[in-house]
Amino acid sequence: MAAPVNGPGTDPRAAIAPGTAIPTRRGTELLLLGFAVLITLAAHLIIDITVTGSPGTELVTFGIWFSALWVVAHVVVRRFAPYADPLLLPCVAVLSGLGLSMIHRLDIAGTQLGGSSSASVDAPVQLVWATVGLVLFIAVLVIVRDHRALARFAYTLALIGLVLLALPAVLPNSEINGAKLWIRFGGFSIQPGEFAKICLIVFFAAYLVDKRDVLALASRRVLRLELPRGRDLGPVLLAWVASILVLVFERDLGSSLLLFGIFVVMLYVATERASWLVIGLLLFAGGAFVAYQLFSHVRVRVDTWLDPFAYADTGGYQVVQSLFSLGTGGLFGAGLGGGRPDQVPVAKSDFIAAAIGEELGLFGLVAMIVIYLVLVERGLRTSLVVRDGFGKLLAAGLAFSLAWQVFVVLGGVTGLLPLTGLTTPFLAYGGSSLVANFGLVALLVRISDAARRPAATAATTPPRLTDAPTEVVQP
């Protein structure tokens, strides 16, 4: 661990002294990225040796391709966002590397051991998707030079987000495993909800920055909660109706919970009023209860959640297998390649956390969760440091969406929450999720660059007031 971490006493202001460069921490990022690649390659090697007895032939190609991805990402960040947070990219690298290794491991299990999962080889496909994700990452960093520009397209993005969200409900042939979340073209299918999530977060941030003063008004206090005025409930009701519609028409508790949760928490962050959280929770509980009474597919999910073993042969099979898988793993796991994670249905996508829990045990799973935690912490830290309100809300929303998604997915896998159709960000097999989350991280990198960039370089030559071009913008 020879990461050149800035020790105590490296005051950014001291570094601004003439002659010395401001620390951008890009070296730290490169070292940690190297560490992440090392972990991934070690995982691949261990899997190959444990299962087949010798290193696989594609290890070299994989190693070169995977390393190249992060070298390119690092160079792009160095060029376009030099002050970006040094931890965002390495955390993403180690998570996606771990995911690729597990998918590779399940590929081998599928072809060699004749497991129950399909015998397709998915790891190379996922690597291609990671490359597509990197292209989106670069595109976002190059096109969005200042995150505040996004606020201008807030309503356009909201429209795009809503269309993407509604598309699978309208189009035929979008149903996979009971949830209508997919659009299929020819050979492959995409999950537009993942992209809708990001568009809507940008919109929420811009909208709430604009309206937060009104939404923060309180009318009366009930039980130490300052309740908002009745007419200010409009936006939260609208978000609630949208999320209930998603629940009903797309039959997906996950997206519904994700969107509504993000909106309510961003409302809370914007207004600093805890009453919004309570209102949101009550609304969602009410909506979920009604949906449970009215719709059979919701009832099936809830019943198998309450007692999975009673439905072990039907609806509860996945959860029961997942719980057995986690139980087999125990504290230290069966070792990479030592378990039978292919016994869990759809282990590559929805249940990759169960596969990791089986092979790496509780210690491995907790390490994974802590890496997510670091990622989210960097996002929230960015939100604290960045200077504009829109950036603050956007970073907080993006970071919270990651945390919330991981919570909902792991809750489903471990039986804490009803099973949802969400994917574990960066880990799970699935192109849309991986590509969309690369875009999300690109936005976080962009905002963190703005947050950490010293103001001194931004205003080296203060424009003379008379010379400055005046932009006439009606606020």
Place this chain on the structure above:
Amino acid sequence: MPAEIVLQAFRFGFLILLWLFVFAAFRVVRADLFGGRAGRVASVPPRAAAARKRGGRGPRHLVVTAGPLSGTRITLGEQAILIGRADDSTLVLTDDFASSRHARLTNRGGQWYVEDLGSTNGTYLDQQRVQGPLLVAPGQPIRIGQTVLELRS
């Protein structure tokens, strides 16, 4: 299949590797938290520092010196002064170049700092665009759209 001892070494070795990454990440987080803080008050412009030595007890009034509200005088207290087009601002501007929440003047230990609240067209102290909170010396012009403000003692 490799020997059992090799498998056990792989099993625990990989977990150690994973946690070493986590601790490396923690070290970076720690350095960020304790090794120097971002988001401090931006450095004080030299003119303001010089003016602070001359001014004795600190400013008492905020005076509008140019623009439609020219001549308005606000007596300074402990509270922050909000400037913008919004109705609840301390100084309500009727200026198309001002945002509804444009800038804020805050008192910290008898000294006043100006902060831009994410306005569209910016706030200028002297001729420098206000990015972070900046110390305002008495007599230094703060320009918001067509309005110019000054602290007077």
